[in-house]
Amino acid sequence: MEKIAVIGGGAAGYFLAANLGKEIGKHTVIFEQSLLPLQKVRISGGGRCNVTHACFDPLDLVEYYPRGKKELLSVFYQFQPGDTMAWFEERKVELKIEDDNRIFPVSNSSLSIIDCLLKEVEKNKVKVNFSDGVKSIRKIEKGFELETSSGTYQFETVVVTTGSTPKFWKNLKSLGHKIISPVPSLFTFNCKDPRIEGLMGISFENAEIKMKSEKLENDGPLLITHWGFSGPAILRSSAWGAIALNEKGYKFDIQINFIQQTKEDVVDLLHNKKFDDPKKSIYKYNPFDFPKRFWISILQYCKISEQLVFADLSKKQIDLIAKELTEAEYAINGKSTFKDEFVTAGGVDLKEVNFQTMESKLIPNLFFAGEVLNIDAITGGFNFQACWSEAYIISNKLKDIY
Structure with a gap:
């Protein structure tokens, strides 16, 4: 049985993998159904990538989230936009704050963010399976069994970062999680x-x-x-x-x-x-x-x-x-x-998630980050910030476990 499966190669999935370190990273597999990762990061902000927003007080930051305001407060006290800026800048990605407080790479290209995440994930020796979407997830005695396009795998821990994907919500529903019906948000x-x-x-x-x-x-x-x-x-x-x-x-x-x-x-x-x-x-x-x-x-x-x-x-x-x-x-x-920011309201019921760790309250060793949750924000880099923060918290929890 392998250790960690990350289902979804988007912002949350890659940021999680980028923060695991080599020891845990080499026991981690990302399953991504498309040929390329980080597609939403690529098109965000008209191709410039609105990384986050210059709002550094968690109490103010949560006001930009129509759904998830209460739950995200503890998340942002652990990792907020200032931490995001520091994280990328430590890895030689210069960021700038624009007049409206949106934050972009100085290069004005999302490729700066993508290249950084790809490099960190590779450095951590995380395996990435492209064109290998997860068709089903089943709870077994000591972990989870995943059926993917390439075969059947068993993992001790699963992190779901699929985004707003109705097909995968059905799988989570079969595990016993309540799914709030999705509707368009932006x-x-x-x-x-x-x-x-x-x-x-x-x-x-x-x-x-x-x-x-x-x-x-x-x-x-x-x-x-x-x-x-x-x-x-x-x-x-x-x-x-x-x-x-x-x-x-x-x-x-x-x-x-x-x-x-x-x-x-x-x-x-x-x-x-x-x-x-x-x-x-x-x-x-x-x-x-x-x-x-x-x-x-x-x-x-x-x-x-x-x-x-x-x-x-x-x-x-x-x-x-x-x-x-x-x-x-x-x-x-x-x-x-709205072409640059397709976001939905809906997803995993927030009452069923421990926001100190992002772990399921119903199923041990099952974690969630990103738009798979019933969390969404207005435009301006806030949806990405929720992804970065939640993924960072999970990476710390996994370091404690392994």
Whole structure:
């Protein structure tokens, strides 16, 4: 019987193997169903790899996780973003903190992260079986029996780092674990509306999104796309509302404040324009800090004549424009996958895992890390950080065992 099987060659699986050391590493096998490892790391951040986020207090860090907040607190007290940065930099991978606190390799290439992990895993003499997915897992007297594409193996310890894989969740269910049904977590909103038609590419620096039916509010950059809305504000809303929006079939209404001002502020501003710039054309002069195309679209939607100057604006027209900029209602009909960050809510029930060690409470020597668990975060490097932290904790536990 062999010692350790790691099922899944993604971020969590490789980071675990990279931290085992040679003595334990040479008794470890990674089973990866694809031809290449670390595929999600490769495409993350548009190919740059958003390694983690510059949030170094665990109490603040857990607030970015719609699911897993309570459980991850003890995890992040053991290994947090500062530790991740130190780990990679000790291995000659320079990292940088960008203005929005996302952390990337200085090279701006995910290959820097991949090459580092591959090198460490090789140094630890860990065996990697590519194109060798695990079809089933069975508990036996002194460990586990795995049936893979290449044959049947027996291991004392199994670490599951498969990501959000419905097929393997069935195997875990057969072992007795409860699986929370998966739903998409990070996605963009589909919206067909004349106010945003033909305006793809226009962005707003800090918009406010409200979903009144779910009492959800988020803010941040917003982008108009050819299918509707995207950007951090939307992705955050999709993460926090993942389960409720799935139950609605992704048909719901949102309220958008494009300019982070109150309706009253906008009314006052436009009233002042009537006196300060009475003869200026409303269509030619945009008093707000967003592209003119959007301003014109809103004026057309409000049925404001192109011939009007600011002095001509009625109280009703001013009120209508102010409402469209600060309290606009948009009907969402469907979602689209956010290409860089496909994440799901759902997975192994967190009540069944000991987060001091990441070991199953039901089955000794069975461990979990990464998206196989019912944990997910907003975009910004947080999902990777959970993988790094959980995997590091397991590596320490395995060093204690072996």
